[in-house]
Amino acid sequence: MDVQENDQEVLKKSTEREPFLVTKSSNAVRKVIGDSVKLKTNETIYDFHNVSIYKNNGKINIVTFDLVSTVK
Known part of the structure; x- marks a missing residue:
């Protein structure tokens, strides 16, 4: 989505x-560095997409997701 003017519009x-990750874990997002998101979970994963895009000032940017997942 384009950058929004306020949090209410973003929500x-x-x-x-569509969400990039659907899991039982409530704290899977560990760190955001630029356009890269570090994820970690040891809970069930129902759906995961490792690439997403967003537009900023008309330019398309790619977000990558680095997921570490283990089974309990």
């Missing part, structure tokens, strides 16, 4: 998007 528009 509203985010409900129209």
